[in-house]
Amino acid sequence: MHRFLHAFVDPFAFRQALPDVWSGFLINVHMMLIAEALVLVLALLIAIVRGLPGRGAKPLRGLAIAYTDFFRGTPLTIVAYVCILGLPGLGYPFLKNASSEALGVVALTIVYTAYVTEVYRAGIESVHGSQRMAARSLGLTYMQALRYVVLPQAIRRVVPPLLNDFIGLQKDTAIIGAIGVTEAAAQATNYANSYFNYTGYFVAAVFFVYLTIPLARFTDNLIRQRELRERAAGI
Amino acid sequence: MKRLLPLVAAAALLAVPAASARPAAPPTLKPGALTVALNPPAVGFQVGTLRGNTVVNPTGFEIDLARDIAAKLGIPAAKISWINVPFDTLFRPGAKPFDFAFEEATITAARSRVVDFSAPYFNANQGVLLSKTATAPKSLADLKKMSICAQSATTGLDYVQHKLQAPSSSVHIYTSTSAAFTALQVGRCDVFVMDVPIVASQKKTKPSAYGAVAGQIVTNEQYGAVLAKGSKLTPDVSAAIKALTTDGTIAKLQKKWFNIDVSKIPVLK
Numbered sequence: 001m002h003r004f005l006h007a008f009v010d011p012f013a014f015r016q017a018l019p020d021v022w023s024g025f026l027i028n029v030h031m032m033l034i035a036e037a038l039v040l041v042l043a044l045l046i047a048i049v050r051g052l053p054g055r056g057a058k059p060l061r062g063l064a065i066a067y068t069d070f071f072r073g074t075p076l077t078i079v080a081y082v083c084i085l086g087l088p089g090l091g092y093p094f095l096k097n098a099s100s101e102a103l104g105v106v107a108l109t110i111v112y113t114a115y116v117t118e119v120y121r122a123g124i125e126s127v128h129g130s131q132r133m134a135a136r137s138l139g140l141t142y143m144q145a146l147r148y149v150v151l152p153q154a155i156r157r158v159v160p161p162l163l164n165d166f167i168g169l170q171k172d173t174a175i176i177g178a179i180g181v182t183e184a185a186a187q188a189t190n191y192a193n194s195y196f197n198y199t200g201y202f203v204a205a206v207f208f209v210y211l212t213i214p215l216a217r218f219t220d221n222l223i224r225q226r227e228l229r230e231r232a233a234g235i
Numbered sequence: 236m237k238r239l240l241p242l243v244a245a246a247a248l249l250a251v252p253a254a255s256a257r258p259a260a261p262p263t264l265k266p267g268a269l270t271v272a273l274n275p276p277a278v279g280f281q282v283g284t285l286r287g288n289t290v291v292n293p294t295g296f297e298i299d300l301a302r303d304i305a306a307k308l309g310i311p312a313a314k315i316s317w318i319n320v321p322f323d324t325l326f327r328p329g330a331k332p333f334d335f336a337f338e339e340a341t342i343t344a345a346r347s348r349v350v351d352f353s354a355p356y357f358n359a360n361q362g363v364l365l366s367k368t369a370t371a372p373k374s375l376a377d378l379k380k381m382s383i384c385a386q387s388a389t390t391g392l393d394y395v396q397h398k399l400q401a402p403s404s405s406v407h408i409y410t411s412t413s414a415a416f417t418a419l420q421v422g423r424c425d426v427f428v429m430d431v432p433i434v435a436s437q438k439k440t441k442p443s444a445y446g447a448v449a450g451q452i453v454t455n456e457q458y459g460a461v462l463a464k465g466s467k468l469t470p471d472v473s474a475a476i477k478a479l480t481t482d483g484t485i486a487k488l489q490k491k492w493f494n495i496d497v498s499k500i501p502v503l504k
Contacts, residue, residue, distance in 0.1 A: 023403065085414065096421070100423060178409075178410050181407075186387075189388075190392070193326065
């Protein structure tokens with residue numbers, strides 16, 4: 001037991017590893033915030049494209065389905081290697097000069113957009129068709145009905161699963177650390193390899209957990225508020 | 236069953252003298268066989284194909300050396316199994332899945348606390364390999380201003396972080412040597428700091444992928460085979476390496492696999 005504590009949660013090593021892991025963790029947070037903003041917008045667009053009606057939109061729908069199918073099933077590690085080491089190899093100057101961190105954000109965005117598209121789609125499909133018909137019969141166009149009637153209800157319903165994916169995204173920023181971005185997990189690995197003590201990983205884990213717990217409580221709160229509201233409306 | 240019995244009896248008869256023929260079998264994991272850990276590729280030292288955790292058809296300096304050591308231990312070359320153990324897990328404390336590991340591991344005091352090292356079999360300094368677009372650093376101060384690729388858990392990374400003290404924002408860490416070489420090739424960084432023989436051999440194999448080997452940093456490192464802490468095999472491996480050094484085998488192997496004049500590479504100060 002003593003040996004276990006010494007290797008994983010040693011107070012001295014905790015303090016020693018803290019500054020490096022913290023500086024790495026800021027990179028995690030940075031990558032997560034940018035990627036999440038991009039994901040929320042892109043995924044909504046793709047979800048809308050996927051729901052477009054009519055035969056004319058068939059190729060667009062096909063593209064959206066192909067995208068989500070492919071990237072939802074591709075491990076993030078593979079996408080990240082391709083983005084960070086593969087893309088700069090193409091030789092285009094703007095890719096060559098992009099930082100590993102920026103390319104890592106691209107990889108995270110590509111993969112998580114595929115997940116979140118499905119979340120949005122579930123939300124949109126959960127709005128009863130009669131809502132849409134009522135909106136159209138009032139003279140709203142397809143896009144207006146989507147914008148003012150369907151999406152407000154759909155997005156409100158999927159906020160909890162969206163936040164869940166947000167937490168997943170935040171954790172997966174650590175994967176980028178294996179490919180040249182010195183974020184928290186890479187700093188912890190480095191500490192472990194230099195001092196043969198694994199407390200650095202514990203430090204990194206503590207940081208991640210500290211960030212996810214408030215998010216989880218926030219999600220719980222949102223769900224509770226919605227329940228209260230909907231129940232009151234039903235009486 | 237009846238027909239099997241004579242076979243079993245014959246096998247038993249055969250097995251008994253075979254086991255008693257060599258009473259002083261070296262204390263390997265599987266008696267009479269040797270498990271050697273590698274982490275290819277390191278051009279010159281070891282290249283091979285990975286099939287799951289095993290390395291198929293490895294060749295290189297360290298492979299030849301391992302075969303020579305096995306011969307000294309009385310183990311035939313056919314009884315050697317080659318497994319892949321990633322370098323960044325090599326110095327994990329505890330039991331090892333191999334008898335010894337040849338992974339260009341520098342002998343350091345910190346590592347010696349968690350693993351055993353054999354007698355040294357190679358001397359090396361740190362080398363600075365340029366990307367195709369970077370200009371060569373003239374001094375260590377120049378090097379510090381460049382963006383640097385390094386491999387996790389290496390003495391090269393340790394040098395960059397703790398001796399050179401390059402700012403962490405300009406140090407890119409990769410978990411494998413091949414990822415770091417690719418990163419340098421595609422211009423993720425200006426230089427890759429890694430042992431001279433490794434970068435010089437790589438440059439020789441793929442001359443158009445990188446810039447020059449711009450310099451070396453004198454660190455006087457020695458490579459040793461890595462064994463589990465307190466392994467009973469350590470003295471045997473050390474004795475074999477010492478014998479192979481004295482009789483000139485190691486020098487011959489170095490000439491065969493490297494043939495690089497390291498003294499022509501400028502020393503950075």
